[in-house]
Amino acid sequence: GAVVSQHPSRVICKSGTSVKIECRSLDFQATTMFWYRQFPKKSLMLMATSNEGSKATYEQGVEKDKFLINHASLTLSTLTVTSAHPEDSSFYICSASPGTVERAFFGQGTRLTVV
Amino acid sequence: AQTVTQSQPEMSVQEAETVTLSCTYDTSESDYYLFWYKQPPSRQMILVIRQEAYKQQNATENRFSVNFQKAAKSFSLKISDSQLGDAAMYFCAYRRDNDMRFGAGTRLTVKP
Numbered sequence: 001g002a003v004v005s006q007h008p009s010r011v012i013c014k015s016g017t018s019v020k021i022e023c024r025s026l027d028f029q030a031t032t033m034f035w036y037r038q039f040p041k042k043s044l045m046l047m048a049t050s051n052e053g054s055k056a057t058y059e060q061g062v063e064k065d066k067f068l069i070n071h072a073s074l075t076l077s078t079l080t081v082t083s084a085h086p087e088d089s090s091f092y093i094c095s096a097s098p099g100t101v102e103r104a105f106f107g108q109g110t111r112l113t114v115v
Numbered sequence: 116a117q118t119v120t121q122s123q124p125e126m127s128v129q130e131a132e133t134v135t136l137s138c139t140y141d142t143s144e145s146d147y148y149l150f151w152y153k154q155p156p157s158r159q160m161i162l163v164i165r166q167e168a169y170k171q172q173n174a175t176e177n178r179f180s181v182n183f184q185k186a187a188k189s190f191s192l193k194i195s196d197s198q199l200g201d202a203a204m205y206f207c208a209y210r211r212d213n214d215m216r217f218g219a220g221t222r223l224t225v226k227p
Binding site for chain 1: 150
């Protein structure tokens with residue numbers, strides 16, 4: 001089956017620094033990528049959707065300047081958490097889809113801890 | 116924005132028995148896709164089953180089947196012959212184009 005690789009799986013950073021999370025589709029071209037945030041024992045909350053070569057579409061309440069999403073190629077999307085704070089600590093999951101009607105394939109997730 | 120509702124935070128089933136997880140959704144669209152994903156403790160999202168809204172026939176994948184009621188906007192998941200490995204969080208999801216949303220999840224426990 002299709003594989004989506006998300007890296008890193010865990011990261012600890014200091015408050016005020018930025019951290020980048022990568023999401024790669026390894027064996028297909030991802031027209032669309034989704035970024036989710038998942039709190040403990042909670043559901044996946046959609047943060048933004050990105051299409052290759054276009055600006056990401058952010059959900060209401062998600063700060064665009066804080067969560068920078070770049071979908072520069074058909075196989076790579078990045079989420080950069082800028083000026084991270086402890087409240088940004090969470091589990092972030094990406095998913096990639098080869099089309100608008102296809103199933104989405106999920107990365108392994110990234111556990112971000114801001115200290 | 117579309118909403119997906121899972122009204123059962125937790126469910127329990129005896130091994131080898133059958134359990135049904137509920138999901139309802141709200142949309143004004145006629146063409147869309149519905150999914151059930153499983154999230155084990157590893158937190159890797161695993162696709163269980165997929166249903167196209169334009170198909171009347173309910174999707175089936177081995178022990179997993181759905182009851183898709185389009186008019187009622189209901190999409191329940193039936194797990195037959197439950198196995199210990201089925202224990203996980205189950206999320207119902209709706210997708211149309213660039214909009215993909217999840218329900219709150221149901222934690223399934225399988226008792227030996």
